[in-house]
Amino acid sequence: MELLNEDDIKMYVYENRLKTFEGWPFDEGCSCTPENMAKAGFIHTPSGNSPDVAMCFFCLKELEGWEPEDDPQKEHASHSPSCQFIALKKKVEDLTVEELLKLQKERQKLIIIKLCNEPVTKFEEAAKLRKADIIKTVMGED
Numbered sequence: 001m002e003l004l005n006e007d008d009i010k011m012y013v014y015e016n017r018l019k020t021f022e023g024w025p026f027d028e029g030c031s032c033t034p035e036n037m038a039k040a041g042f043i044h045t046p047s048g049n050s051p052d053v054a055m056c057f058f059c060l061k062e063l064e065g066w067e068p069e070d071d072p073q074k075e076h077a078s079h080s081p082s083c084q085f086i087a088l089k090k091k092v093e094d095l096t097v098e099e100l101l102k103l104q105k106e107r108q109k110l111i112i113i114k115l116c117n118e119p120v121t122k123f124e125e126a127a128k129l130r131k132a133d134i135i136k137t138v139m140g141e142d
C-alpha cells in the first residue's frame, strides 16, 4: 500500500478540509464555524437526512447533532480521546516527513479497522431488527 499518495494526504491540509464545509448550517456567532471545525480536523460529510455530520479525517470519528455553542476541539477530544491528530502539538506543516509517515500509518490502520467493522455493524443491526420481529411474532401468538 502506498503511504503518501496525493489524494490521501489532501485532508491533512486545513484549507482542503475547510472547502468541504459548503452548506454547513453554523456560521457567524457560533463556536462550530466551518473554520473552527476544519481546524479541529473535521471534514463535512453530510448525508440525506443528516446535514450536519462531520467526521475527523484522521480518526474517522463521526459526530452530528451540533449545537451553535459546541467547541469542535473539545467535542473532538471528548468523543475521540485517542485521536492522534487532535493530540498533535505542532501544525501539520511543521511535522517532519518521518512524523507525517508515522501518523499516516496510524491513520491507514484506523481506515482498515473501520472498513472491516462496517459489515459487522450492519449485520448486528439487521440481526437486532430480526430478533425484535421474531419476539413480536412469538408474543403475538400467545
Ligand SMILES: [Zn+2]
Pocket (backbone or CB within 6 Å): 041, 056, 057, 058, 059, 060, 061, 076, 080, 083, 084, 085, 086
Ligand atoms: Zn480525530
